[in-house]
Amino acid sequence: MTSTPSHPGGVSVRVRGLRKAFAGQEVLAGLDFDVQPGEIFVIMGPSGSGKTVLLKHLIGLEEPDAGEILIAGKPVRSPEVMSQYRMAMVFQSGALLNSLTVGENVGLYLAEHRLKSPEEIARIVTEKLEVVGLKGTEERMPSDLSGGMKKRVAIARALVIEPQLILYDEPTSELDPLSSVVIAEEIVNLKQRIQVTSLVVSHDRDLAFGVADRIAVINKGRILTIGTPDEVRRNPDPLVEQFLHASFKRL
């Protein structure tokens, strides 16, 4: 979902009545929410609650059975959104192309769309890798990187697009606490630097409450609550409470 830069800052996202079922099993059961431009919106929920499916709908990789997703007021799969707005997704696994080097992965968007000369692409790649603390890894292969490094490369690849909406799928899963903090800082830095709208799917409570402007908790494809971190913390819904306070101590 990309094109030439034209709209600085983030875009709004509006989701209305979003439904999706796979093989008769409902995964998204009528979701409604709005995300403001430049906001960090975290979607929390247990595994299998439909978070990743929701993200795939938001970036146009899946088509809903019912409902609509509007990016800056226009349907997500419309030609206007495809041509006017830039959206990027950081996948849970990083989803780097294993046959390409780190540098080629990061510069892939610019190279494939012929947006810059090879020299400029090389400069931008170095710059973006520096932003995520991986300068000098251009020639390495993804298989030589740790899980955390792969995610940071995936973020650098997303940054090259200069997105107005960036979607993160479990950005801190499989990461050590230190790498998680680096990723969290990067999400906040991006918002401050380019006012990008960020949607983060995670079940990492520290990350969610550390970076979010607002949080939505979903379960079985339905939204249980939406609010600021403080509002969500105070929510009396037993399912929300259970999810937010579950710990080994209680077991």
Add this chain to the structure above:
Amino acid sequence: MFQNVGEMVILFWSTLLALPATWRQRQKVSDQFFEIGNASLLMVCILSFFIGGVIALQTGPLLVERGLGSYVGGVVGFSICKELAPVMMSILIAGRIGSAMAAEIGSMRVYQEIDALRTMNISPIHYLVLPRLVAIALALPLLVTFAILVGWLGGALVCVANDHIAISFAAFFSALRDTVNVQDVANGVFKSFAFALIIATVSCHQGLITRGGPRGIGRSVTKAVVNSIVLIVFSDYLLTRILLK
């Protein structure tokens, strides 16, 4: 099954529509082309040499016994260029290259690399399918041409070396020249071009619809090879009927 056929037709058509973008993807086309050549040339030589030899060995003594020794070169040359080289080499390439295509694209599908391409507005057809289809469509006819020549050589050597046949090199190729014309060779090469399109379309399609982790990749590879071979044999009959007219 019909859904798969429909999807393959759509994929093939979409790739044809993407052909004007081939120049932009020339680096990937040349990478794929050399990979196909490197991976297959030696096997093509060995296989076609022995196919030529076996055909000569099977038909030579029978024909010589009946006083038809002057036809051995023609029989070997004709069967190799019109049938054996295009079909056998295409089956070899389906196993060697089609399986690799299905496995590579399938693992990209399973590990979300194709989703990542789509989020960057990079069409998997332009990026993955087009270079493979163009490369194999160029490489297979060349390999088959090479296989025809090596097969003829294999047949000729067996005819010279085998006491029950004992036909000279010159006599073998003279008979071959009398029987086989350029049109026959062109028919064989044309068939291989059609088989190349089948292998690329079937293998890329199987890769793109891969589901379910390593086991799914394995299933896709098997299906890509089996379906390619079945379609090669089926279309061989159709093409032979058409080209005979």
